[in-house]
Amino acid sequence: MKAGNWRSTKVNSVFNVFLDANNKAVVTLPRALNTILAGVYLNTCSSNGARYGWPLAVRNGWYSFSSGGPGYVPDARYGWQAGLIPEEGWFNTFADWTTPKKLRLKFAATEANGLIFNLRGISGGQPIYTGAGANTIQGENLTTVGATTLTTVNDFDEPPYEVAKPVTYGRVSMYTWDGVTETLVAIYDPSETVPQWRRYRVPGCTNWTEADPGQFLTVCKRASVPIFNDNDEVIPPNIGAYRFGLEALTKEDAQDFARAEMMWQKAFDLLTNEVQDDTGSGSEGSVQVDDTFQMFAVGGLT
Numbered sequence: 001m002k003a004g005n006w007r008s009t010k011v012n013s014v015f016n017v018f019l020d021a022n023n024k025a026v027v028t029l030p031r032a033l034n035t036i037l038a039g040v041y042l043n044t045c046s047s048n049g050a051r052y053g054w055p056l057a058v059r060n061g062w063y064s065f066s067s068g069g070p071g072y073v074p075d076a077r078y079g080w081q082a083g084l085i086p087e088e089g090w091f092n093t094f095a096d097w098t099t100p101k102k103l104r105l106k107f108a109a110t111e112a113n114g115l116i117f118n119l120r121g122i123s124g125g126q127p128i129y130t131g132a133g134a135n136t137i138q139g140e141n142l143t144t145v146g147a148t149t150l151t152t153v154n155d156f157d158e159p160p161y162e163v164a165k166p167v168t169y170g171r172v173s174m175y176t177w178d179g180v181t182e183t184l185v186a187i188y189d190p191s192e193t194v195p196q197w198r199r200y201r202v203p204g205c206t207n208w209t210e211a212d213p214g215q216f217l218t219v220c221k222r223a224s225v226p227i228f229n230d231n232d233e234v235i236p237p238n239i240g241a242y243r244f245g246l247e248a249l250t251k252e253d254a255q256d257f258a259r260a261e262m263m264w265q266k267a268f269d270l271l272t273n274e275v276q277d278d279t280g281s282g283s284e285g286s287v288q289v290d291d292t293f294q295m296f297a298v299g300g301l302t
Contacts, residue, residue: 001034001224006236006271013220014042017205017213018095021158025205026087027216028094029198031189034223036084036200042215056204056216059083083203084216090196093159093174093186100124100155101176107148109170115144117172119152121160128154151177159185163195167228191228238274241267 001009015027029036039056103119120139121128130140130153139162142150156176165172165188174186188195205214222235234242248263 001222001235003268004271005221005275006238007274008235008237009222010037011220011222013218015216015218017202017215020199020201021096021098025202025214027084027200027202027218028091029200029220030094030187031192031195031197032223032225033198033220035086035198035221037219037221039084039216039218042217057083058200059085084218085201085203087199087201089199091159091199092163092195092197094197095183095185096159097176097183097185098158099178100157101178102155103152103160104175104177104182105142105150106173106175107144107168107170108173109168110148111144111168111170113145115166115168117142117150117166118162118164119156119160120162120164121154121156121158123154123157125157128156130154163188165193165195167191167193191226191232236271236274238271241270244270 011033013033017025017027020026027036036058038058041056100123105117118137118139118141119128128139129136131137139160140152140154142152144150163174163186168190170190172188172190173184174188175182175184186195202216225232227234244263244267248260248267251257251260251263
């Protein structure tokens with residue numbers, strides 16, 4: 001999955017914009033997606049009149065050198081504020097909160113009794129510990145006992161810094177609960193056990209509202225996800241490449257690294273040929289360079 005953009009390793013996805021703990025607009029990728037390769041406005045969330053279908057550049061660390069944040073060129077013609085900037089770290093919710101709230105789990109399928117969900121977070125500015133004496137644990141455990149909904153005893157000041165869940169039959173949704181209102185903040189796949197998601201900041205979304213948060217249509221690179229069930233997707237779907245990959249692993253176990261490298265290369269060649277068959281070899285290998293690193297401000301250059 002990481003070696004190249006093979007067939008079926010890219011997918012279109014639509015993201016709603018949410019606010020993080022600093023009240024900044026962000027989009028968060030689920031486990032099945034690794035990175036955002038490109039994006040466009042599907043529904044604008046900007047007050048500057050950005051147009052639908054306007055291409056969004058995926059930025060990197062070079063664009064965050066200004067003390068006030070991303071160092072965009074203030075030129076409305078280029079819409080530098082409309083980029084997508086990868087955030088540091090990993091996240092386990094797609095929406096944040098800053099007012100202490102309880103967490104509530106709901107299940108899409110009837111689950112077995114005795115499944116333990118461990119939620120670790122901060123309450124009242126201190127890490128949550130539950131139990132007593134030798135039975136003290138970090139975080140709070142929620143255990144299924146024939147219930148379709150589980151709610152924490154503790155209030156969480158912010159999203160948990162770690163969520164550990166067992167393999168379940170169906171998806172598990174996490175909500176915040178303030179005693180009156182439930183707000184959906186995360187959805188976990190059945191085989192997802194330690195959620196760790198990537199997040200992108202969207203500085204151009206300056207007119208965010210709960211009723212109209214704005215949306216982005218993106219092209220994303222799929223992430224490598226372990227297979228648990230017989231009907232799980234196998235990506236990329238190239239049996240020949242897997243055959244050579246298994247041969248390569250066998251050679252590595254036998255310390256025959258030269259032949260292992262040959263087997264890996266044969267696998268990659270099959271995947272590359274398959275991509276070229278889909279798109280045409282002439283469309284492969286193009287490189288786009290964004291040359292506005294504000295170098296005009298260095299050494300008096302104009």
